Amino acid sequence: MSDNTSDNTVVRSSADHPVVDVRSWKQATTAEQRARAGLEARGRVPLSSHAKWQVRANRRGVIGLLEEQSHQRVQSLIPLRYYRMSASAFTFYRGTALIMANDLASTPVTGIPVQCVGDAHIGNFGMFYSPSRRLVFDINDFDETTTGPWEWDIKRLAVSVEICGRANKLSPTACHNAVARCVHTYRERIEQYSHMNYLDMWYDHLDVQESLDRYEYTQNGKRNRTLRDAAAKALMKDSNSAAAKLTYLDGDKLRFKSKPPALVPIAELQDYADLETMQSRLEALMNDYRHSLYQDRRHVFDQYRYHDTARKVVGVGSVGTRAWVSILTGRDLDDPLMLQMKEATESVLERFVGYSPYATHGERVVQGQKLIQSTADVLLGWAKFSEGNAKRRDYYVRQLWNGKGSIDIDHLNEFTLSDLSRMCARCLAHAHARTGDSIAISSYLGRTDEFDRAITSFADSYADQNDEDYALFRSLIDSGELPCSKK
Incomplete structure (x- = not known):
């Protein structure tokens, strides 16, 4: 429930020292010692302490964090960013990872580190091709990844399940049940991974084809085709379909269509001095990307010929970051490759947990993804370049559509929300087991549902906080203090 006090949250600047120390954690040698370390962490930070969140109204200071991010982005796209975020409390939540990181920095922390996703909401999980061309389900957004507390990820996911349920007009009981099942699955999978041989755990993954039957039926026996329908669409999303949708043939070249502001060919951009520059x-960017690839994958990339590039607006919270798509062809014009080059900036977690050890944020994203995913894109790489005398910009590069598919989260019922949340929780537990101390985390969580109940309570309260912040955000748009436009 909300109180009527104004916000007095201290928003920390990136120049401050880290306020959350997870990098001093020393993993013990034996399984017994690691389990004991988890129990000791529980003694310092009781499971029930994660339930607490006091809702505050009128938090103008944290809305300022969105404006801070906007100053670093393409200014002409900021009204579109706010427009997309303003659609619902859930789209607002998708764009406020920095606000939540700021809030989580003031909550109890176990001190057990993992490679955090950083923005593990339910919409950042989906389908894509593995290197063996099997369709898998996993985390698919790594812009904010860095070393951080494991519980921040599960809290981000749990709150997103609650907000998603509310957005789909589900009852409070249905929302709470979905959150509880999500957290229970996370706790259960972490325990299973803590008992597995490390390589067996490392290679585990959620194969979509093998999972269809498991998630195809709801508890009342009715067929649930949500996953199957999403898989069918994902199988159709590749470079061929991307080229057919986004480009046209101009002589012997493929050129991007013009669909501003979502897709703008570089020849039409007004933000740059001249096309030749x-x-x-872009040539320097591509060359730098090429050198980030392993030699065998560099060989694959070298078989393709460049045609054209466009700026493409992506996502909700990402709108305004610089993102490009390039079309290349291999054997002939019927063999396209569509690459996306997306700007990588400071992770929203870094000001609270310490800065990344990687030389560039592009490498931070890529190396984090490779640690978290067992099936990363074979053409995943990074690059950097400077725009004249401007600051260096970092990018990561991947295939635009590589069997990419997402669940329709805007039409989930209580059963499909529960199924999807459990799939996401399994993937998140796998990411944490790969990159952190699963034995210590499992020991900390224990075998009761105390943590499940605590996070369910937290998710309910923080969803109320998100509603408060969203209402303020909308009021600032309505008053003209924040710009908002779909163009």
Whole structure:
């Protein structure tokens, strides 16, 4: 429930020292010692302490964090960013990872580190091709990944389940049940991974084809085709379909269509001095990306010929970051490859947990993804370049559509929300087991549902906080203090 006090939250600047120390954690040698360390962490930070969140109204200070991010982005796209975020409390939540990180920094922390996803909401999980061309389900957004507390990820996911349920007009009981099942699955899978041989755990993954039957039926016996329908669409999303949708044939070249502001060919951009300069910068970007690849994958990339590039607006919270798509062809014009080059900036977690050890944020994203995923894109790489005398910009590069598919989260019922949340929780537990101390985390969580109940309570309260912040955000748009436009 909300109180009527104004916000007095201290929003920390990136120049401050880290306020959450997880990097001093020393993993013990034996399984017994690691289990004991988890129990000791529980003694310092009781499971029930994770339930607490006091809702505050009128938090103008944390809305300022969104404006801080916007200052670093393409200014002409900021009204579109706010427009997309303003659609619902859930779209607002998708764009406020920095606000939640700021809030989580003031909550109890176990001190057990993992490679955090950083923005593990339910919409950042989906389908894509593995290197063996099997469709898998896993985390698919790593812009904010860095070393951090494992519980921040599960809290981010749990709250997103609650908010998603509310957005779909589900009852409070249905929302709470979905959150509880999500957290229970996370706790259960962490325990299973803590008993597995490390390589067996490392290679585990959620194969979509093998999972269809498991998630195809609801508790009342009715067929649930949500996953199957999403899989069918994902199988159709590749570079061929991307080229067919986004490009046209101009002589012997493929050129991008013009669909501003979502898709703008570089020849039409007004933000750059001249096309020749832009082309030279893209060439430097591609060359730097090429050198980030392993030699065998560099060989694959070298078989393709460049055609054209466009700026493409992506996501909700990401709108305004610089994102490009390039079309290349291999054997002939019927063999396209669509690459996305997306700007990588400071993770929203870094100001609270310490800065990344990687030389660039592009490498931070890529290396984090490779640690978390067992099936990363074979053409995943990173690059950097400077725009004249401007600051260096970091990018990561991947295939635009590589069997990419997402669940329709806007039409989930209580059963499909529960199924999807459990799938996400399994993937998140796998990410944490791969990159952290699963024995210590499992020992900390224990075998009761105390943690499940605590996070369910937290998710309910923080969803109320999100509603408060969203209402303020909308009021600032309505008053003209924040710009908002779909164009």
